[in-house]
Amino acid sequence: MAALEPAVSTPLLVVGESLVDVVVRPSQDDVHRYVGGSPANVAMGLARLGHSVQFATRLGDDPDGALVRTALESDGVRLAYGWQSRSRTSTATATLDAGGSASYVFDLVWDLPPLDVSAAEHVHTGSIAAALGPGAAAVQVAVSAAHALGATTSYDPNLRPQIIGTADAERPGVEALVASSDVVKASEEDLEWLYGPGSTQRVAAHWATTGPALVVVTRGGEGALAWRGAGSAEPMTVAPQPVQVVDTVGAGDSFMSGLLSGLADQGVLGRGCRSALDAAGDDVVRAALDRATRTSSITCGRAGSNPPHRAELG
Template sequence: MLEAIHEPDGEEGAPVLAGASRVPQTPVDVLVIGEALMDITSHAGGMSEMPGGGPANVALGLGRRGVDVALLTNLGRDSRGSTITRHLEHSGVWVLAESYVADPTSTALARIADDGSASYEFDVRWAATSRSLHVRPRTVHTGSLAAFMGPGSALVLAHLDRLNPEIVTFDPNIRPALIGEPDRVRSRFEDFARRATVVKLSDEDAEYLYPQVDLTVVLDAISRLGPRLVAVTRGAKGAVLSADEHIVHVPGRAVPVVDTIGAGDTFMASLIAGYSALHPGELSEIVLSRLGERAVDAASITVGRAGADLPWTRELQPMA
């Protein structure tokens, strides 16, 4: 159970946690709900730690684009929680006070292969407060472990229904070892997809949810659940986007890869920012291609450096 705190005790030697409260029902462009954790990376040079977690990375990417973004997550009142909070707030993310819990901050051990791909071992707990949130977001983004792990996943759905935002975006970012059998996971995925305006998933997610099904059939099946825009990332091969009966294929970018940590989250942050800026009804094939190209370009910046170091606005080309 999450405990809402507004100010840490400030004991001598204790980490200082930020996450200042705002006035009730504060308007915010985007609220992200989901896990934040410390990525512990094992590589040839040894071990390093960097804040991560799919939803927290998305919030980070949006904050670095100048989006007014808040994050509801789980962070321990420990040194890792303090480090993650400072990292997020430095990039313009408002970490909600309801995010702080008695449990230790979650971690993910990432092992980097020679090609830069990462495999993970998780030590994660996820719960979500059942209290009404004092924010009024236009867009809510969620996904990853927060959508599938108990006891918090049902409460995330309840928040979506209670907040009733104009836009809901969803990225399952599936971790099979942590979330159970495909049939149960598919059912929960579809619960979220029915509420979503935009769904982004990887080709590995698609294969897990709908094994041995052609990608165009998967896109159609997800679109029929209700989302207006569905995107599937394909690593170095780029991405496929589907909306309003348009399907576009966006090629990947040939760039030197340090690691792939945060690439999908960068794509998601770009997609949220781009979609949110569209005029109602504006999803032509040209616009869809531009959204995909921008997202692929942004992800190519992230893979060129270590960890989930998502790009800032100054590093991105303006959308034509």
């Protein structure tokens, strides 16, 4: 397979939580600490794929904060002003079952100072940052402002029911961010928690009529489905790539970073690019989806959230 061309230079801004994943494998009496947090994983994944990434987050002045900062900066992620907090760095303890699937327990502190997005080209957010107060309010404002100023935007709900409200309480905030986003990626589990079993295709097709140019639903080992904006009829189907799963930690975030990377490389993300994203051919979208599937499968074959570098996709 030929090596990929260098990434485009469009700078990407990721907004959201960073934390330490404490990964526990009871069957092996094994505990490891990894850099985590869905937006942090996306920022790292994009940087490893060669993109210019700034990350607006909050880290404590403690050993876990130093671990996260060192890891992000070593991959080329630039921390936005205001990243340091007096609070402790958040943690998520992931306990893995025999198949590598993770269940989580969180110890979280999430706040965010007002964020200047006046120069932003593309803004991505999601997960805890978009749902947990007090920081979630600032995230909502930032995404809405960026969208209004002509930047492209993206959102991954990546919901954590253990730490947020009921589905009825969370649904309005999710739908507001969907409407302010040009690219939305959600898991089948997200949609079924929010809207009930069997709702996936109905809800995703509806979301595509409320603002986004692209709505993607991931379905684990069954691949993904994608809707192309308000004119979507039948969704595009994306086949999974076979992989020997080590664990699924960070797999959805790698899918998100691969998707954004593929779209950015084809010139349909950035300020003033919404019309290009709307008009993009199916070949453009499918190439981005294929990259997303590839990055996710590589991550599933590794321990923890460890997204691939650009050279690994060649």
